[in-house]
Amino acid sequence: MEPLIALRGVTKSWGGAGSALALAPVDLEIGEGQFVCLCGPSGCGKTTLLNLIAGLESPTSGAVTVRGAAVRGPGPERTVMFQESALFPWLTVQRNVEFPLEMAGVPAAERARRVERYLKMVHLWRSRDAHPHELSGGMRQRAAMARALVGEPSILLMDEPFAALDAQTRDVLHGELERIWLETRKTVVFVTHNVREAARLGDRVVMMGTRPGRITRDLAVKLSRPREANDQDVTTLAAVIERELKIEIEKVIREELDDAWTPAGGGLPGAAGRDLGGGI
């Protein structure tokens, strides 16, 4: 069966032809209803990958298809949530959530019904008349979630949507997102650099590396839902992912800093006998 989203031999470079690849040839298939986390250090191309699926950027070579059709620009069946809410500051929460429906030409009565349903789903119905700047960061992301869902897309693309929130709010929103996902069964592609978040949410964790951006490992997560952030299984899985990614993360740090940096726990190179009792 044709997967819902398919990337075949997709590359992306920011310069002209012949410049370094931001994304090496990537093949990825995502089936209907999956919750896929893209996880990797900064510069691994995970956001680029998401933008390619969103149609906000086009691949340098290769093909991105959704239901077998090539992606040409953004479309209503794929909505995006960003790290910042990107709510329109001049509109109330209600009008913000209504916006995609207006763009799609949905009749007013139906718009009102849908806006109410999704604002209640994210528990923001009481704040519907507030402007975005009157809301906390967590509430803004709830509103952005309602806005992403209201058009009833089949694919929800999320680019580190909770990265700017404090840990407690993030935990709550993880629970909300999982609940909504179980309710609506969207296909979710969730970009994060937070391994715990990936382990907490994903059915599948796709790990990525840098220079050039590429997929290093594709891990199926077989944990029951709903999950808890402090589940032993989630913690264990996060540790596994972290170990896998560590090599890549060290590569990034080494490039950003300089060669004098040594990874922790490695001891002094060539000085096994002079470790000052570090092994005691």
Next chain:
Amino acid sequence: MGFLALLVAIWAVASRSGDRFLFPGPDDVAMALRDNVRSGLLPRAVGRSLARLAVGYSVSLVVGVALGVALARVRWVKDTLGAVVLGLQAIPSVCWLPLALLWFGLGEMAIQVVVVLGSLLSITLATESAVNTIPPLLVRAARTMGAKGARLWLRVILPAALPGIVSGARLGWTFAWRSLLAGELLFISGGLGQVLELGRELHDMALVLGVMVVIVALGLASDHLLFGGLERRVRRSWGLDRA
């Protein structure tokens, strides 16, 4: 308000100690104002000036916003007109008057040219920078929600730029007002500027000061009525000012 009263009191005392003819007190000025309001000279002049301002400023606003948007978003407009706009901004508006008089004669057209050229470019530049500083994320988000073409403009880009455009429009208003008075003072018949000149010719210092008071009052009132509330409301609902 209390501070204003204090200033008037100081003025009254100061005028008593000097030459009443060259430095009339607030009572003389009030009397001159009353006489000239009764005779209809001042109301006519104010009406004339405001009517001119309304026409010239409207043209400036429409053309200035359109030009500013074009400069910000259309590459070839920026490449061609961008430098011209910046260059022309260096010319004080009243310097257009000799040219306008020769081209259009001593009439309404000449003064409108001065008013428009005096305010247009500041509105254009403010609009350009307002559109240029829209967070790109808002436009990206709008595109993922199916906004494009004219609807992207009307529903996203212009509203997002509105606080900056309103500030530019406010600035443009004061420039239009100054250009108008300079033009009227120098050459054009009718309007407040001419009454000011008339006062000088008649050595009627009370009238001169009276007209200046009227200019200040009109400037404050129009700024408050037209823009004060609008700008505050826009900035507040855009979340730029804490309520």
